[in-house]
Structure formats: C-alpha cells, structure tokens
Amino acid sequence: xxxxxxxxxxxxxxxxxxxxxxxxxxxxxxxxxxxxxxxxxxxxxxxxxxxxxxxxxxxxxxxxxxxxxxxxxxxxxxxxxxxxxxxxxxxxxxx
Numbered sequence: 001x002x003x004x005x006x007x008x009x010x011x012x013x014x015x016x017x018x019x020x021x022x023x024x025x026x027x028x029x030x031x032x033x034x035x036x037x038x039x040x041x042x043x044x045x046x047x048x049x050x051x052x053x054x055x056x057x058x059x060x061x062x063x064x065x066x067x068x069x070x071x072x073x074x075x076x077x078x079x080x081x082x083x084x085x086x087x088x089x090x091x092x093x094x095x
Contacts, residue, residue: 009050017057021045022083032057039063 006025013023021032030053032045041060047053078087 013054013057021057023057034060 010023010025017023017032020035022035023030023032025031028048030045030047030050032053034041034043037043039060040063042056042063045053045056045060047056077091078089080086081088
C-alpha cells in the first residue's frame with residue numbers, strides 16, 4: 001500500500017526528472033523509463049529502495065544493448081500508447 005508521503009515523493013521525482021524519465025511506482029517498486037529511447041544508458045530502472053533509485057536516475061547504469069525502437073524496421077510499424085513507453089502494433093505481421 002502506498003502512503004501520502006509516497007505520492008508526494010512520486011510527484012516531486014516526476015517534476016524534477018520531467019523530460020528525462022517517466023516515473024511510476026507500485027507498492028514495492030520504483031520504476032523509471034527513459035523518455036529518449038536512443039539514450040546511451042539503461043532505458044529502464046527498477047528498484048525497491050528509493051535512495052538507490054534516485055542515485056540511478058541521477059547517474060544511470062550503462063545500457064545492456066540497443067533498443068529495438070532504435071531500428072526503423074520496428075519503430076516505423078508501432079504506435080506509442082500513452083506516455084509510459086508502451087507501444088502497440090496495429091497490424092500484426094502475417095505468416
């Protein structure tokens with residue numbers, strides 16, 4: 001269960017990192033997705049500890065690989081849904 005102080009922290013983090021990270025949380029996890037999918041660092045950060053989470057937002061770990069969205073063959077066939085880095089393929093590939 002989240003508390004009012006958790007919600008205040010979430011609002012503060014969203015305001016501070018606006019334009020760099022999309023931040024959300026569950027009852028146990030802090031989650032951030034980079035707004036720029038071509039970034040040179042990890043595109044997603046997931047942590048249980050708030051202090052570790054904030055340190056990684058300030059100094060993100062390196063990326064493990066390239067995002068599929070950096071490749072036009074994928075990106076050009078997907079529609080972004082909302083603002084949380086979720087994409088949808090309106091026309092599934094045919095066999």
